[in-house]
Amino acid sequence: MKAGIHRSEEARALHSLSRDLFDKLREDILTERLKPGEKLAEQRICEAYKVSRTPVREALKQLAAEGLLETIPNRGAFVSGLSRGDLEDIFVLREICELQAVRWAIERITDERLAELFEIFEFMEFYTEKRDTKKMTEINANFHKLIYAASDCRMLRHILSSYQTYIRHSRQTEPCAEADLPAILAEHKRIFDAFHAADAEAGASAMRAHIRGARARALGHTV
């Protein structure tokens, strides 16, 4: 185990009806299997997932706190859903937050984590050469997660992890085109260099370029 602090995140993987329901319902909302405006009657969910109302209610309360549901007292929970415009806004917000994350991360990163970042970057170089797009997507996620962690701001981590789930399915499961790999690597290198130079603004600027590149590539594929 790495550290006591991470314990709860590991424990999160444990099964519990309440937690499972939360995840499933969130997934269903984000994939629009549950349409915006739709009412989520507790009884119906109980029957659908074969559980009692207690875990259902707890899951609904959590989703409401995350803003995915709108609950009206004594009337029930209604799916909020995300419009096309909402998604665009979220991208902007994510960019803003991610820039701050990298600034803080550069200022605050520990030697241990910096070594870890180096390791991740080496993996990136390796898999770029191997042209393994799947692995690259996975490592890319780790790269960003490490930056969030290094930013050492709980609030920010919380926000960004929400975004992560919001936009998860908006970027196709298909990770990235093989042809883009070198460009992606170069973008990450700029970020990584900023960490070594301990230059927060350079890092923010590199991150901005990376995010905009990612968006351009995503639009290039889907549109």
Next chain:
Amino acid sequence: MKAGIHRSEEARALHSLSRDLFDKLREDILTERLKPGEKLAEQRICEAYKVSRTPVREALKQLAAEGLLETIPNRGAFVSGLSRGDLEDIFVLREICELQAVRWAIERITDERLAELFEIFEFMEFYTEKRDTKKMTEINANFHKLIYAASDCRMLRHILSSYQTYIRHSRQTEPCAEADLPAILAEHKRIFDAFHAADAEAGASAMRAHIRGARARALGHTV
């Protein structure tokens, strides 16, 4: 009633044990009556607030979703709390978000809301002359709330309202010094002018000045 959309917010004022508990516990965490790291045993809360475990659990789940509690499966909920550094970070995040809010608000505000903003501003002028610091604080909050609403981004509103509660008690109940009123009014005027000019960047710049002014004033008082 203004519009159907606001119904849930009004309904929020209704009493329910679950909702009341949520508010009280949040208050207790933010005021550090409940110390960071402290364990919140369900039974204890039940006895303290004379309610059953069901509403207690629901309140805890919501607080956990907001990041004020850390829950470990089968072990319970622990207060996260905010360090001095956390608060400083939150100010930075709030500034970032508020700048984006005003940009969007200027781009998206409806004529109706613009009229409302004008009205609020006139109230500000009025109460500045009357040197009513209490009213000014109240109206200031409305001013900002209207901007959040005009930004027309649910996610952003959600984040900013969280911040609002986080920092609520960090800025003393005592609103602002009488001597500061003219400066505050001038700052708001710059923001308001940007709305009329429909200049998003001018608005962001004015808002930045306002926030930094507010921080300087706050530090000047408390330190």
Next chain:
DNA sequence: GATTGTATACATGTATACAATAATACTACC
């Protein structure tokens, strides 16, 4: 014919009872 009042049905809010898991204390053994 439209509207309002009431009764019934239904959904949510809360309390309690039961099951499963983790923490603790005690005993036995090394």
Next chain:
DNA sequence: GGTAGTATTATTGTATACATGTATACAATC
């Protein structure tokens, strides 16, 4: 005396039963 294993206790997780509030349908009145 210390450690490991087990039994007990306490706390969380889940299910069910009851209370309260809301929506709908029907009837009575204007």
